[in-house]
Amino acid sequence: MNLFITGTDTEVGKTLVTASLLHAIRARGETAVGLKPVASGAERTAEGLRNEDGLALLAASSPGFHYDQINPLVLEPAIAPHIAAEEVEVDLTVERLLAGITPGPSADWRLVEGVGGWRVPLSGRETMEDLALALAYPVVLVVALRLGCLNHAMLTADRIRQVGLPLAGWIATEPDPCQSRRDENFATLQQWLPAPCLGRLPWAESPDPKRMAGLLDLSPLSTASQPARP
Template sequence: MTAAYFVTGTDTEIGKTTIAAGLLHAARLQGLSTAAAKPVASGCTRTADGLRNDDALALLGECSLALRYDEVNPVAFEPAIAPHLAAREAGVVLDVASLRGPVRRVLEKGADFTLVEGAGGWRVPLDGQASLSDLVISLQLPVILVVGVRLGCINQAVLTAEAISRDGLILASWVANVVDPQTSRLEENLATLAERIPAPCLGCVPRLALPSAAAVASCLDLSLLERF
């Protein structure tokens, strides 16, 4: 039985890739085959092999299936700006149709556990009025929400969970990633998140000095993640 999920976050720079890599690592420790996709990435570096994104490379490193970089990250932009702005500057059409095919090809690899990671939060714009969430709707993937735990995260998390539900998708689980260890009343905030997010929490990842996939995996419990 195969399972695939879309990983989104409450904002940008809240550790989506760190958590996604940890989830993939945890799956591999259970003997599951893994694959991943990051359909669009900005903030890429020019290399002899072309544009490369650190987040996509981290995901690729946790894939047990043999995938090429361009399969994991088919659309890459150099400027570290919103993807729709980077696409506009590059003269590239960034829409659901252009992203759906590459993601489906990764899903069709048939890994036991596949993650598709978004860029930024749930409503990241594409061309026109489309958003990256429309890609998830078209693929009907259940969603894993990464909550960047810091001041204001409860509002962002609840609003994102509500938006996912309104879009007709399943919020499969969430992960608390402590981006600000000085967050006042941390435990109380985590308890409030658990009360208000209608999905199981796979774990709380503290601020790690070296956030390796193995270290993150040790904080997560994949047994709480239902397969859809």
Template structure:
């Protein structure tokens, strides 16, 4: 099982929940795991430096354990688009620098390595490059996380089209019920899922319901299957 990049149909689509859930599922099956968050904005100051909650979740589900900086080499405090957060501290993110910072983690060659993007597919790194270029540069298959809410079909289809237009394989998609009201009409909810399954033309890795606070990744693993290698 090679490395894959996890992207979302939009921001707050549930990428970290699905990524952590897949890593937790892999651990249940006795596989070694690694979650990477190449760049993260919205990080909090600590005695050890800036720490991002999504990256910490991925670190917690990486086995054998790895240092935080392996998981998240680029952390920024402002909760804004990464290229803008980097600019505020006088840094320009580049594809080459991002790729180099991932070299150590990717060299670990875990059974399952998942790189979680930031926001959606076309989030910029700078004026010329975006995070989608990272997947292209590394030749990574892509997992699409669809935030299940009003408008998700359009967002998911456009993202899947963009992934394929960039010459990458859509290895699968997973739904995350980020808006609990979206599932209140059971028949309509099932119709939406059926439309996604038909139009995305990729394996569905699972549908994760709205989960209560707590060990959400472990709970999410119950609803997921691992992508095929």
């Protein structure tokens, strides 16, 4: 099964959610791989540029994959991808990102994690939405329980459905332990979002995706519409 993981904004916990989903899938005896088509913000190593999110997905994926399969395009500047691409003179297009995903590494589950929010720019007039449309995978939305999350979550969910992609589910995260009314916001999202909640990941100083995996419910994903793979 293929999924596209998006968020209401940047720093909402997409990588934590994706890694936790990978561990939950693997715990069922199935193979899973997480893909980060493009990542900005990287360190130079003996093996080349390495991004923290890409390394996290590699660690959570089934054994046998290598970094270049997980994160085929990594940009060193820690800024918005389209600006980073301009600085290093890389053509950041949907076509280029698709080439790193399809056919790509094979597994029972392939989870493609976007960058930033749903409509983060790429190059020209393209955005991450265009990549999601080209893939046509069911979408999982990550919502951080913080100020503004209700509006952001509902607008993003509406847009996903408006462009014709299935919203397979959503997952709440808690990046700020001091944020008030988290339970009330969570209840409101359960009422208003037009998709099943797959789980809620609480704040942790050093979150462990393998432990967080036990807080996720994958059962609604079995009925998610799965378009043909491009």
